[in-house]
Amino acid sequence: MxxxxxxxxxxxxxxxxxxxxxxxxxxxxxxxxxxxxxxxxxxxxxxxxxxxxxxxxxxxxxxxxxxxxxxxxxxxxxxxxxxxxxxxxxxxxxxxxxxxxxxxxxxxxxxxxxxxxxxxxxxxxxxxxxxxxxxxxxxxxxxxxxxxxxxxxxxxxxxxxxxxNEEIIPNPNGIKYTSKIENNITLLEEKLIEIYGEDKVSKKLYRWIAIKLIDGEEKILSSIQKNLNINLQNQDIKEYLSNIKYELKKEDISENNFKDKVVSDIMKKAEDITQDVCTFENKDYGARDRKIDRILTSKTFGIPIMILFLGVIFWITIVGANYPSNLLFNMFNWIQDKLIIFADYIHCPQWISNMLIGGVYQTLTWIVAVMLPPMAIFFPLFTILEDLGYLPRIAFNMDGFFKKACCSGKQMITMCMGVTMW
Ligand SMILES: Nc1nc2c(ncn2[C@@H]2O[C@H](COP(=O)(O)OP(=O)(O)OP(=O)(O)O)[C@@H](O)[C@H]2O)c(=O)[nH]1
Ligand SMILES: [Mg+2]
CATH class of the missing domain: 3.40.50.300 (P-loop containing nucleotide triphosphate hydrolases)
Structure with a gap:
């Protein structure tokens, strides 16, 4: 070990x-x-x-x-x-x-x-x-x-x-695709082992590379080349792969629908196993959630509801923060007056008391008085939205707009936090 x-x-x-x-x-x-x-x-x-x-x-x-x-x-x-x-x-x-x-x-x-x-x-x-x-x-x-x-x-x-510690040895019961696909994957896998040798990567990974080669997804293939240091542009592989694609085509499996078939086999197995191991006591499980979800993310009501929710939260934050802010200001000012009296009492030089009390203390307390109340109000309210699971819905509603600026809808969540700071 x-x-x-x-x-x-x-x-x-x-x-x-x-x-x-x-x-x-x-x-x-x-x-x-x-x-x-x-x-x-x-x-x-x-x-x-x-x-x-x-x-x-x-x-x-x-x-x-x-x-x-x-x-x-x-x-x-x-x-x-x-x-x-x-x-x-x-x-x-x-x-x-x-x-x-x-x-x-x-x-x-x-x-x-x-x-x-x-x-x-x-x-x-x-x-x-x-x-x-x-x-x-x-x-x-x-x-x-x-x-x-x-x-x-x-x-x-x-x-x-x-x-x-190898006291437990996992033996995954992975996906077996239809025999037409399996046979061709195995042929390509064997070819890869023959060209690159058994030790380069595990047999399992060779099988996966074979699937990705047939699938032909450029990004993953270049990642494989870069990370595993395998040259997939090898002429032998290219020729062998085109033969395999030709064989698959005869069985009505083209490059376009290969991935669909692979994905649907995986989904089918996931569905079968879930049915076997899960029991839903409440048969109508999720129906209410889905209903609410449909309204919160609908094209007509999604955005108005979001504006309403966020509007109420920002209103409570901004208006509500004024009261504790004023209280804090008064309290810090009262302490400041006492500090000035104390500084005079101990004959502290004017320039030092100005620097410490009028400079450091005042700046720090102003920041606390202005920033603390809105944060103390906004973040608990935002946490309620988070616990209700509403934040992903906001991201979903805004995704289309953000995509136009090459961003993701999820950025709306951080933007909301930014607005409070501002
Ligand atoms: N009720 C409950 N909540 C959980 C449990 N595990 C995690 N959570 C909550 O689920 C939320 C998501 O948890 P994370 O640990 O951030 O999830 P993640 O998988 O790291 O998420 P990403 O980084 O976005 O992929 C948090 O609010 C957790 O507090 C759990 O077993 N029960
Ligand atoms: Mg995480």
């Missing part, structure tokens, strides 16, 4: 990766109830029993197939970071969507632990997840957690230790 291990925390956005990371490592990564808070990999250490584990908190991503720039960091680390264990954190309340990523990561590595988080939220929504059955169906260790409750992470720590 090695002395040091690297453990990656991957998963969809907003599933609690950073909360788990902070709890295990004692770090203070930003957490909050909207997607895309973590934008770069962060590292922290944790000792489990007698070994040291470096945890990498990765930005959330829905897929490692996507081309989006935001998801590039996550994709590159998951695919090429080569950690000893990858923990895929999934949301117990929407397992099906999260399992898509689990199956994609299973194509990269065997050493996976699935961490089913937000079990308390699932309980509230009357969703039961059969973790034992899920573990059996996935072939990898499955651990249930409530990240906000540190005690529930003990089992996760033990499982990480056991996987690294």
């Amino acid at each position: 090695k002395e040091k291990y690297i453990v990656a925390l991957a998963g969809n956005p907003n599933v609690g990766k950073s909360t788990i990371f902070n709890s295990l490592t004692g770090m203070h990564q930003h957490t909050g109830n909207w997607t895309g808070k973590t934008v770069a990999n962060a590292t922290g250490k944790c000792i489990i029993k007698d070994k040291e584990f470096s945890f990498i908190d990765i930005p959330g991503t829905y897929s490692i197939m996507s081309n989006s720039e935001e998801e590039e960091i996550a994709r590159d680390y998951i695919c090429f970071g080569n950690p000893d264990v990858t923990i895929v954190v999934v949301d117990a309340t929407c397992l099906e969507r999260n399992l898509n990523l689990v199956f994609q990561i299973m194509e990269i590595t065997d050493n996976i632990i699935v961490c089913v988080n937000l079990l308390d939220e699932a309980k509230k929504k009357k969703i039961k997840v059969n973790l034992k059955k899920l573990q059996k169906l996935l072939g990898v260790p499955v651990v249930g957690t409530i990240a906000r409750d540190k005690k529930t992470l003990e089992n996760l720590k033990n499982t990480i230790y056991k996987v690294c």
Whole structure:
């Protein structure tokens, strides 16, 4: 057994990766109830029993197939970071969507632990997840957690230790595509091994590269070339690949619909497993949420409701802040008068008392009196919106407008915070 291990925390956005990371490592990564808070990999250490584990908190991503720039960091680390264990954190309340990523990561590595988080939220929504059955169906260790409750992470720590110690050997039950696709993937995989040698990368990764070659996604292919130092422009490969594409075309699988077929096979498996392991006591689960969601993000009402919500919050902040601001001003002025009297009493030179009281003290207290009340009012109100889950809806409503300026709707959230400061 090695002395040091690297453990990656991957998963969809907003599933609690950073909360788990902070709890295990004692770090203070930003957490909050909207997607895309973590934008770069962060590292922290944790000792489990007698070994040291470096945890990498990765930005959330829905897929490692996507081309989006935001998801590039996550994709590159998951695919090429080569950690000893990858923990895929999934949301117990929407397992099906999260399992898509689990199956994609299973194509990269065997050493996976699935961490089913937000079990308390699932309980509230009357969703039961059969973790034992899920573990059996996935072939990898499955651990249930409530990240906000540190005690529930003990089992996760033990499982990480056991996987690294090879007491548990994950044997992922990954996706098998239709035989027409599988056969061609295997042929290309064997060709890659023949050209680059068995030791260059794992067999599993060769299979994944074969899938990506048939898929023909330029960005991922150039990432593979750069990170794995494999020249995919090799003439042999090119010729072999065009033969394979020709064979697939005969079976009605073109470059255009290959990805659709791959994705639909993954989605089908995620759906089947979710149906097997999840029980929804409330059959109408989510119906009310979806109804509210439709109104809050509708084209007609979405923006007026958002303006109303934000307008009320800014009004309460600006008007409400005047009262505590005045109180603070009066209090600081009263203290200032006393300080001047005290400075005269101890015969402090005029220039020193002017500098300390009229300069340092006055500037500092004015800033506190002006800035503190709006922040003390705005942030709790904003936290209510966050806990209600309204912030992602704001981002969704504004995304179209922000996209026109080559930005993302998520920037609206930071802009709102900026307006208060201003
Ligand atoms: N109720 C409950 N809330 C949780 C749990 N785990 C995390 N949260 C909350 O969920 C929100 C998202 O958590 P983060 O740790 O920021 O999620 P993340 O996966 O790092 O998100 P990104 O960095 O945006 O991908 C925060 O408000 C957490 O407090 C949990 O088990 N139960
Ligand atoms: Mg995070």
